[in-house]
Amino acid sequence: MARSAPAIRAWAPPLRATVYLIGEFGTAAMTLLSFLLLCHPGMRRSWAEWHRQRAGRLLGRPVRAQSIALPRHLYWLALHLTLGLSCGLASVVCVGNALLVAAAPLQWWAFPVQGSPNTVLDIPVVGRHGAIAGGPSVETVLFAVGCLALPVLATGYARLTLAVLASSRTQLLADRVATLSRTRSDALEAHGAELRRIERDLHDGTQARLVAVAMRLAMARRCLDHDLVTVARMLREATDVTEEAMVELREVLRGIYPPILADRGLQGALRTVAARGGVPVSIDLGELHRIPAAIEAVAYFVVTEALTNVAKHSRATEAGLSVRRVEDMLTVVVTDNGVGGARENGGSGLAGLRGRAQALDGCVTVVSPVGGPTTITVELPCG
Incomplete structure (x- = not known):
């Protein structure tokens, strides 16, 4: 299993690219068929935002929801109907042709026919022996081309999608x-x-x-x-x-203002909170330097509330706390291996965390799929 892990990781990019481009082909065809429906601004905005999120997932970038100006919707729609359809069609042809060539020996063995069947790219396969001998070589070439070209094509199209749908400076x-x-x-x-x-x-x-x-x-x-x-x-x-x-x-x-912050500083206070958290907490605290008192208080309350939620609601057996400062941004990350499914309106205190952070121009991101794990990321400006 350990030896197969690198091989699986090596195949992941072309597979993700193929799935992404085939999805673009399908959604472009749907866009073409439902063009009149997409004339509605709300539907077009939702459609474009869904593609932004999809492109961000392919590139491994967090893409936040944002309002997009009307002209950019129209620019992207034209791009999606032309370039998106073309890129998706290329992936469909490449994958389909490789599958047909790979299946040619089985087809000749099961159903002998007269003549020379062709592949999608009109490559003739002559005779049973030709199918057995030539099929794998053609398949190998097409497969190699697909593995090399499709990730580049998918990455380029995803970046173009994000660029076209990016908000203007004014927006x-x-x-x-x-x-x-x-x-x-x-x-x-x-x-x-x-x-x-x-x-x-x-x-x-x-x-x-x-x-x-x-x-x-x-x-x-x-x-x-x-x-x-x-x-x-x-x-x-x-x-x-x-x-x-x-x-x-x-x-x-x-x-x-918690007295423990004045007595022990933010790092000492967070270590104390983690030790009293109710579940084992692994701690990773970077060099924080001087932080404004208001930011320290919010970070302390955020960690306290998050670890309380872990103990009360998550059914976790372990949790993690990471606090880092990169330039003028303090990032607090609390994770747990519990059941997940955390919601802001579920009485978990997440709405209060978001309110505390936003009051100081910070932001809170909660990733908590059903089944876990849960990750709460809080970013606070401390310049």
């Missing part, structure tokens, strides 16, 4: 402004909700306990001259309530 700026406006609004709303939460926690918890402390101290003062037992009891109760108030106050402060 990118417009999308950027729209994203920043939306995230700013979300950040302001989240900030208001956070202030209301802090006010409620302080009012219902810490403030009430401090009032109780003041009442007990006042009672102790009134009893100081004639009832020392009551004074001692009031002071003990005041001490206990003060300690409870301090605990609640620490909880409130932890929600604003």
Whole structure:
């Protein structure tokens, strides 16, 4: 099995290219047949976006959904109906001819006929012995040509597809402004909700306990001259309530900026969170240098929430945590080998992670197919 792995990897590019080009041939034919339906802008946009994602998968690039200007839809549609159909047809002819030549000896053995049948490229196969002797050689040539040419053809066409369907600079700026406006609004709303939460926690918890402390101290003062037992009891109760108030106050402060970040830094805090995660976590922390406090807090909360989800929902036996800084971008990756199927609307806290990241102009990518594994990638600018 170990020896066959390199061979399988060697055959993967031509196979992927063949499947991609045959798919382009089929979808180009479908486009031609349903041209009137694709005149609808929404259908055309969805069709073009699906091909963008397909081209990105072939090239191994992550392709994010984006709005594409109308002229580029039309340019790509013309390209797909001409070059896409031609490239796909070339792959169909190459693969089909190789299969026919390979099957020629079996055909001559099972059904002897008069005359000389031809292949798709009009290559004659003369006689049973000619089919047996010449078939494999022709097949080998066609197969070699296909293995060499089809990956190049598929890669070139996929790159051309991404180039044609790429957003213009104006569109990118417009999308950027729209994203920043939306995230700013979300950040302001989240900030208001956070202030209301802090006010409620302080009012219902810490403030009430401090009032109780003041009442007990006042009672102790009134009893100081004639009832020392009551004074001692009031002071003990005041001490206990003060300690409870301090605990609640620490909880409130932890929600604003975790004290562990100030004590141990981001790397030390993340190691502590991973050690308490509930499942074994492999840690890979790069050199992070100086990171703004707001970015540190978001990274800490993201990892805490993600590892909590792993322990509560994923049924994983192990997880991984990687934190890297490349230039001015901090990348946090949390993986697990659980059952997958994570959804933002499933009560998993992923929507909260996305909101925290977007508030600082970051982004969150969740890959969680049913059956696992799950990978959560968070990118945060820290320049």
